[in-house]
Amino acid sequence: MSNVIINRAETSKIESVDFENLTFGNTFTDHMLVCDFRNGQWEQPVIQPYAPFLIDPSAKIFHYGQAIFEGMKAYKDEHDDVWLFRPDQNYDRFNKSAVRLAMPEIPEEVFIDGLKQLIQIEKEWVKKGNGNSLYIRPFMIAIGSGVIAAPSTQYRFMIILSPAKSYYSGEVKVIIAEHFSRAANGGIGAAKAAGNYSAQFYPTKLANEAGFQQIIWTDDATHTKLEEAGTMNVFFRINDTLYTAPTSERILDGVTRKSLIELAARENIKVEERSVLVAELVEAAENGTLKEIFGAGTAAVVNPIVGFSFQDKYHELPKIENSFALELKSKLTGIQRKELEDTFGWTVKV
Structure with missing residues (x-):
């Protein structure tokens, strides 16, 4: 995908991560994908360092709950190739969720192609071996300001990545x-x-x-x-x-x-x-x-x-x-x- 802006992190935190003792969904990789919807269209997606961001206190996500997400995984095989599992299904369901919550559908080149490019950058975070995976969380929130009870006109789509071990919750x-x-x-x-x-x-x-x-x-x-x-x-x-x-x-x-x-x-x-x-x-x-x-x-x-x-x-x-x-x-x-x-x-x- 040629139109993704890439701003790489100056340093990586991967060396400080204990991959043998991960709490599910608590550790995140160095980068995230961000793409905003404004003025009726999606802007250029950006891959940038994982970090907090500012948002207006009147943003509609806080007041009317316009927020959707997906859960996916990537796996690394013995040849160091990384694989997604049925990403088309998550993409389709994400857009069905968007329609139901009166949010704009995300283009495939942002969701699928952007995700692939993000994972390419974070490939070292995907570990080989039984039970190891990279959990993928695409999500969209309403960022438009104002507390009138109506759909937002501005949205933010993001993908964040989290290395994961086997999920075991006991009996x-x-x-x-x-x-x-x-x-x-x-x-x-x-x-x-x-x-x-x-x-x-x-x-x-x-x-x-x-x-x-x-x-x-x-x-x-x-x-x-x-x-x-x-x-x-x-x-x-x-x-x-x-x-x-x-x-x-x-x-x-x-x-x-x-x-x-x-x-x-x-x-x-x-x-x-x-x-x-x-x-x-x-x-x-x-x-x-x-x-x-x-x-x-x-x-x-x-x-x-x-x-x-x-x-x-x-x-x-x-x-x-x-x-x-x-x-x-x-x-x-x-x-x-x-x-x-x-x-x-x-x-x-x-």
């Missing part, structure tokens, strides 16, 4: 939501909007205080249909079939989710995309046909769940040897790291 026990909802019909649940996540923090805090790590969200109208687990899509294995809720206005179209569904089909694992009822899950847990529950998302890829609580009754899941969750995670991460053949054409070389 995950979940509680099924009976009152709180993640999203509602007609709302912004299908957009990757910042407000979706802030709204989850309080009910998740209550779940944590009760001894659970996450919540399995239920539909807003009846609280009878299982939807997502924490910030992840969720799969249920009953006997030898995987079930997951269909995407909708309330449920995020997860890139990991759709990849696992395609991968499962290749591995002859039956998957059904349909609403799963809470009563159905409880019955399966009680009669022994519920084998696994796992979340699916960019950070953890696959996060097994060891048990769930509903109406103050806890159901422990069995320990099984032929785990679909672990099998699919192994195959998907193998493709991402270029250790297994990518028969789907998902990986894109930087």
